[in-house]
Amino acid sequence: xxKILIVFAQTRxxxxxxxxxxxxxxxxxxxxxxxxxxxxxxxQFDQGFIVISNTGIHAAQMAVSKYAHAFDEIWxxxxxxxxxKNQPIGKIYAIEKVDKYVPVQxxxxxxxxxxxxxxxxxxxxxxxxxxxxxxSDFPIHNKMLKESLSSHWDLVDMEGYGIAFAAHHLDKTCxxxxxxxxxxxENGRDLIHKxxxxxxxIIADKIEFEx
Numbered sequence: 001x002x003k004i005l006i007v008f009a010q011t012r013x014x015x016x017x018x019x020x021x022x023x024x025x026x027x028x029x030x031x032x033x034x035x036x037x038x039x040x041x042x043x044q045f046d047q048g049f050i051v052i053s054n055t056g057i058h059a060a061q062m063a064v065s066k067y068a069h070a071f072d073e074i075w076x077x078x079x080x081x082x083x084x085k086n087q088p089i090g091k092i093y094a095i096e097k098v099d100k101y102v103p104v105q106x107x108x109x110x111x112x113x114x115x116x117x118x119x120x121x122x123x124x125x126x127x128x129x130x131x132x133x134x135x136s137d138f139p140i141h142n143k144m145l146k147e148s149l150s151s152h153w154d155l156v157d158m159e160g161y162g163i164a165f166a167a168h169h170l171d172k173t174c175x176x177x178x179x180x181x182x183x184x185x186e187n188g189r190d191l192i193h194k195x196x197x198x199x200x201x202i203i204a205d206k207i208e209f210e211x
Contacts, residue, residue: 004048005071006207007063009055009159012196013078016204021045042067047211053159057100057135061162068166073173075210077203079181079196080133080157081140081188083150087180089195092206093155094130095176098164099123101136101149101156124164126174133178135161141188149184156184177206 008014017023023043041052048071053063064074087093100121109117131154140146140156149156155178167174179199182188 001047002072003070004073004075004211005064005067006048006050006075006077007060007159007163008050008052008076009060009078011052013200013203014050014052015197016200017077017207018043018050020204020208021050023050056158057137057162059162060159061166064163064166064172065170068170068172071172073175074163074167075207076160076163076174076176077206078157078159078178079192079199080155080160080178081146081182081184082154082180083134083146083156083184084154087154089180089182089191090198090202092177092179092202094128095126095133095155095160095178096128096130097123097125097132098160098176099132099134099153100161101134101140124161124168124174126164126176128175131155131178133157133160133176135159139188140184141182141186143185146184155180175210177203179203179206 023045026042026044043050049067051063051067053060068074102117133155134149134153135157157178160176164174179202181195181199182191
């Protein structure tokens with residue numbers, strides 16, 4: 001049986017899964033990361049660990065790098081903005097390809113710099129057929145930017161690339177699913193807040209099915 005590390009960005013995304021899997025906090029002193037007054041962000045369940053990384057590509061990458069050595073597979077589930085039409089809130093999608101957003105269209109990079117970007121921030125292909133995800137260092141709730149991204153990618157988040165990057169370099173199987181929380185539009189934050197409890201349950205359903 002594979003040992004699995006499941007990475008979430010936020011506790012609200014993970015809350016239903018923590019309850020369903022009866023996950024319990026891992027004592028910080030056993031992880032050699034004791035910090036006075038910090039709540040545990042690592043939980044254990046029958047098949048592995050659940051880690052709450054915090055928001056952002058770099059935080060997610062660090063979480064995988066820190067814990068992945070003890071696990072066979074890295075899973076990431078969480079919310080994402082839809083860049084396409086006909087992707088309703090609550091629909092969950094497997095991710096096949098992950099890229100990092102670099103605003104090359106707004107910065108006058110020369111060809112050498114573009115080649116460097118392609119080399120240092122490569123695309124990552126996962127094991128399951130599915131959709132194309134792009135990860136941004138900041139929330140995208142802008143119509144013009146959404147339209148510029150929609151020609152190449154299906155979904156946008158803020159963690160997936162960091163997880164895929166770390167898993168690739170650690171030679172770990174990486175599986176990723178994203179549930180639509182908003183439409184990368186101006187009211188995106190309100191939609192995420194409104195539906196988060198429901199979306200957390202959808203994520204928990206998917207994890208139970210995959211386990």
